[in-house]
Amino acid sequence: MSPLHSASSTEPRTVDQDAQPRIVRTVAGVREELRSARAAGLSVGLVPTMGALHDGHLSLIEAARQRCDVVVVSVFVNPTQFDEQADLLAYPRNEERDAALARQAGADVLFIPAASEIYRTGFSSTVEVHGLTDRLEGAVRGKGHFRGVSTVVCKLLNIVSPDIAYFGRKDAQQAAVIRRMVADLDIQTQIETMPTVREPDGLAMSSRNARLAPAERERALALHAGLRAAERLAAEGERCCARLIEEAERTMASYAVRPEYVALVEPDSFEDLERLDAAGLLLIAARVGQTRLIDNLALWATNRSPLH
Numbered sequence: 001m002s003p004l005h006s007a008s009s010t011e012p013r014t015v016d017q018d019a020q021p022r023i024v025r026t027v028a029g030v031r032e033e034l035r036s037a038r039a040a041g042l043s044v045g046l047v048p049t050m051g052a053l054h055d056g057h058l059s060l061i062e063a064a065r066q067r068c069d070v071v072v073v074s075v076f077v078n079p080t081q082f083d084e085q086a087d088l089l090a091y092p093r094n095e096e097r098d099a100a101l102a103r104q105a106g107a108d109v110l111f112i113p114a115a116s117e118i119y120r121t122g123f124s125s126t127v128e129v130h131g132l133t134d135r136l137e138g139a140v141r142g143k144g145h146f147r148g149v150s151t152v153v154c155k156l157l158n159i160v161s162p163d164i165a166y167f168g169r170k171d172a173q174q175a176a177v178i179r180r181m182v183a184d185l186d187i188q189t190q191i192e193t194m195p196t197v198r199e200p201d202g203l204a205m206s207s208r209n210a211r212l213a214p215a216e217r218e219r220a221l222a223l224h225a226g227l228r229a230a231e232r233l234a235a236e237g238e239r240c241c242a243r244l245i246e247e248a249e250r251t252m253a254s255y256a257v258r259p260e261y262v263a264l265v266e267p268d269s270f271e272d273l274e275r276l277d278a279a280g281l282l283l284i285a286a287r288v289g290q291t292r293l294i295d296n297l298a299l300w301a302t303n304r305s306p307l308h
């Protein structure tokens with residue numbers, strides 16, 4: 001079985017150690033690496049990640065491979081977007097494994113900068129998207145989280161100048177913030193968002209899942225179960241968002257998981273919806289033990305099949 005198609009990210013992966021993309025650690029190195037591609041008029045795709053690659057990341061790299069001539073994957077555990085030092089320190093890192101998996105999924109260049117390369121001495125600029133960042137992840141994790149995300153993604157887009165950059169819908173609010181930033185700042189990169197890749201039992205793949213103890217891994221199903229319960233109720237014709245949210249919360253409680261938030265929002269503005277009259281995005285965040293997880297699902301007022 002190819003590593004991309006292993007049934008579960010918890011299974012050991014076969015990693016072909018010979019398949020290594022070119023690893024570049026400096027901004028100048030990336031630009032040098034892409035110079036001839038640009039001169040030849042080749043298209044460039046970028047997949048920004050924090051490493052600890054799983055099938056969710058690899059689906060983004062595969063999508064970039066299909067459309068772009070050159071695929072750059074960045075691996076950077078961005079310190080400025082972490083609201084908890086313990087979370088930053090515990091974040092899994094495995095460069096060799098990431099390099100082999102990225103190569104097998106189709107990456108040509110792996111950009112792995114040190115924090116000092118991204119935040120050089122005297123660094124004092126930030127990029128901030130207002131409004132959209134006030135609530136949900138922005139409210140729970142603090143203003144600095146999305147400021148850190150938008151600043152680093154803006155830098156990566158400036159460093160690589162990709163034609164297309166790929167993001168996952170699992171981090172739906174992040175993707176919306178980046179779309180807003182790119183539109184507001186006239187950044188010439190097309191933003192593509194890709195469906196959430198899940199474990200066979202529905203748990204959204206995440207680098208943080210590895211931290212779940214076996215009993216917590218069971219309880220982590222609360223997020224997906226909550227989303228699906230609300231989806232079922234919507235399919236039966238329930239349009240009241242408060243009731244749909246309540247259904248998700250009740251289902252999560254049966255897994256002994258209390259959400260940090262459950263919200264049903266308009267998918268572009270992230271404003272709360274009162275009634276599900278068209279498309280809505282149901283978002284959940286919860287802590288399972290020490291591990292913070294997020295997930296979301298597109299809901300429809302009609303019987304259209306869900307986006308992901």
Ligand code: AMP
Pocket residue numbers: 048049050051055056057059060166167168169170171194195196197198204205206207
């Ligand atoms: P991260 O390394 O967690 O910062 O994620 C890097 C990119 O991968 C982001 O655009 C995420 O939204 C995306 N991503 C993370 N998990 C998944 C998943 N399960 N399915 C699809 N994309 C994902």
